[in-house]
Amino acid sequence: MNATFRSSAMPKGVVVARPRQGDGLAQAYLRRGRRYIPLGAPDARDFAARLDQALLGAEPKADSLAHLIWRYQQSPEFKRLAARTQDDYREQLARIRLAFGREALAAFDDKSAAQRIFAWRDRRAESPRRADYGVQVLKALLGWAAGRGLVERNRAAGIPPLYRSDRRYKVWKPDDVDRFVATAPPGLGLAMIMALETGQRQSDLLALRWSDIDGDVISLRQAKTRQDVAVPITPRLASALSTAPRCSAFVLVRQDGQPWASNGGFRNAWRFYCRKAGITDLTFHDLRGTFVTERLSAGWTLQEVAFCTGHSFRNLGCLERYADRGAIARALARRRIAPAPLPLPSSAGVAMLPEGP
Structure with a gap:
């Protein structure tokens, strides 16, 4: 493959290969481990559709959490997120799919779902901020599902964060x-x-x-x-x-x-x-x-x-x-702080007015 570079306008994992000849077209690829999935020229008319399809992958089994993730990434709510936030969410959604993707969506209506989410968070506790972000994305995913009536309630909603940081006193002098x-x-x-x-x-x-x-x-x-x-x-x-x-x-x-x-x-x-x-x-x-x-x-x-x-x-x-x-x-x-009142002159320094005519 020709020399590649990461374009800030592309999602994470997408690289662009410069053409060997000056008159050739640059080609984009989605990197998945050691594989490079060809996406075609970035300025091609169908590039956005091909990129979306590559990022989504094949449709998973219906009624599974993996299928919910697949649907969520096509939703207007997901697409309204900033580009960088979408990248970060995709990374966490891949981790969520690895941990829970094979489970039936109905299993997340059971009370035991909260215990499984706690256990998943705790296994990642050595990096508390990453663990919390994973729960945050799972909370957004299940909240989206609850809003559409796909689950009864969001079992991730009550999971507290591990990371606590108080930077209020970190002020640049x-x-x-x-x-x-x-x-x-x-x-x-x-x-x-x-x-x-x-x-x-x-x-x-x-x-x-x-x-x-x-x-x-x-x-x-x-x-x-x-x-x-x-x-x-x-x-x-x-x-x-x-x-x-x-x-x-x-x-x-x-x-x-x-x-x-x-x-x-x-x-x-x-x-x-x-x-x-x-x-x-x-x-x-x-x-x-x-x-x-x-x-x-x-x-x-x-x-x-x-x-x-x-x-x-x-x-x-x-x-x-x-x-x-x-x-x-x-x-x-x-x-x-109010300014100090002006001192009154002493009685000895005050001119006495005559009492009468």
Whole structure:
């Protein structure tokens, strides 16, 4: 096979082989272990249909959990998920199929189904976040089935998570930011300032285009939540953007001026320069929490922050998991301190008015 490369526009497992001759057509393949399933030219009219068929595979036995997975991946609810989320779900659904695929769907109406799900989660407990994500996807699958009357209830709904993390106090301090910007290339320094001043996720910032900037506001639709958000451009961000090269339609580019081919390449570069700057206990996602902490400390309302971060108004309390409550409380307390009253002059210094004419 010709040299292949991973295209960020393709699902996980799909690679594209460049033609040996300049006038040939690139060919896509779905990698399954050591096998490569040919999909044809990526720009062919029937490519999307062939890709969907390859990702789904053959139809499993009816009334099995494997068949439910097969149906779910063709549903409008699954296709509304962001492309990266679909990739992640497919990976977990493959694990679920391996564990439960041969079971009859009716078996998940029995109370013992919860015990089997607990046992499956516990076998993966050495990686608690992955174990929890598997249960999350199974919960989504069975919830979809329950909504359509295919099962009586969602037996995964009551499975608690194993992983507990409290990163509310993992806030980037000014010294951390300065050390990273001084160490990293300009493109990563701009990414730092953009994340700090907008509170957006890494994937949304990497997809941000210059056309999304309208004067003093950045407007975008988030890939994960499909929420429309708008963030005011601060003077610090305006200064950083004014010196950024405009060699691409994308705002954030690599050192060679090309957009980042994948989030993985960006993450590797980010971690490398964090270590080089001596920053080992902070992540890119912590910049989102830093944004929330700083804006609430400045007196923004929860609704104002949510319009920037994309959080739902129905559950504004979830913003608390991003925020350093202590830092916000101290900042608000200082802002609420009333100025000391002016001292009244002593009676000896007050001119006495005559009592009468």
